[in-house]
Amino acid sequence: MTTVTYLVGGILGIAAALALYRAVRGPSILDRVLALDVVLAIIGAALVLDMVVNRHLDHLILLVAVSLIGFVGSVTVARFVTDRK
Amino acid sequence: MVQDVIVSVLLIGGALMSLAAGIGLTRFPDLLSRMHAATKPQVxxxxxxxxxxxxxxxxxxxxxxxxxxxxxxxLTSPVSAHMVGRAGYRTRHLQRELLTLDELDDIVAKAADEVDGRAAGDDRARTAGTAGSPAGQDDSPTAGPPDRSEA
Incomplete structure (x- = not known):
């Protein structure tokens, strides 16, 4: 189980690094919003991993809050996006 | 023991979904295909x-x-994906040569045609040449600011 914990943590870290690379590099603001949405999903996954490993349920409300923040953020940015420099 | 195995498989599967999204975000060419990759860890x-x-x-x-x-x-992830995709379509963050089918293009062209016809309501009849180019019609009727610059 410890091995699985480190393995899952490593995979999530690599995924977060790739998504952050796209968020930094992304040519448009929509790409950045999309990449940060993925980062939020990975953060939620890490919260669940912590709950599974340490056998508690404290982060459930954080899980809902993280998905709510991602929803509001991406909808807001997509609503007000323009291309005018 | 069996429980641990099931939990491990589920955790690794979920982590691989996140990894697939990361790789897809890094390697896919344009916004719409990146949106396709990004939905995997979310759902x-x-x-x-x-x-x-x-x-x-x-x-x-x-x-x-x-x-x-x-x-x-x-419930929330399709709504935000719809908003992002709509904004990306309107601001032309997509590579048209990668699309196999663009059903929205005809509708946008037709709506722009109607707006044009209403604007030229007096007998200054417009020649039919304006409806031909799909990339040039960017005053869709419900859009906010029409964005003309390419990203």
Whole structure:
């Protein structure tokens, strides 16, 4: 189980690094919003991993809050996006 | 023991969904295909992780809360994806040569035609040459600011 914990943590870290690379590099603001949405999903996954490993349920409300923040953020940015420099 | 194996498989599956999203975000060419990759950890990855939590916890009391959490994500993620995709289509963040079918293009061209016809309501009849170029018609009727610059 410890091995699985480190393995899952490593995979999530690599995924977060790739998504952050796209968020930094992304040519448009929509790409950045999309990449940060993925980062939020990975953060939620890490919260669940912590709950599974340490056998508690404290982060459930954080899980809902993280998905709510991602929803509001991406909808807001997509609503007000323009291309005018 | 069996429980640990099930939990491990579910956790690794969810983590691989996140990794697939990361690789897809890095390697895919334009916004729409990146959106396709980005939905994997939001829905299926979260489902696998929540299943792992339910199996590890082993009580039915937790299940309604987890279902609520997943349903919430399932309701909000298509809405935000729709908004992002619509904004990306309007501001031309897509490579048209990668599309096999663009059903919205005809509708946008037709609506722009109607707006043009209404604007030229007096007998200054417009020649029919304006409706031909799909990339040039960017005053869709419901859009906010028409964006003309390419990203």
């Amino acid at each position: 299926l990855g979260l489902l696998l992780f929540l299943l792992a939590l339910a199996v590890e916890n082993g009580s039915w009391v937790l299940v309604p809360i987890l279902v609520l959490c997943w349903i919430f994500q399932l």
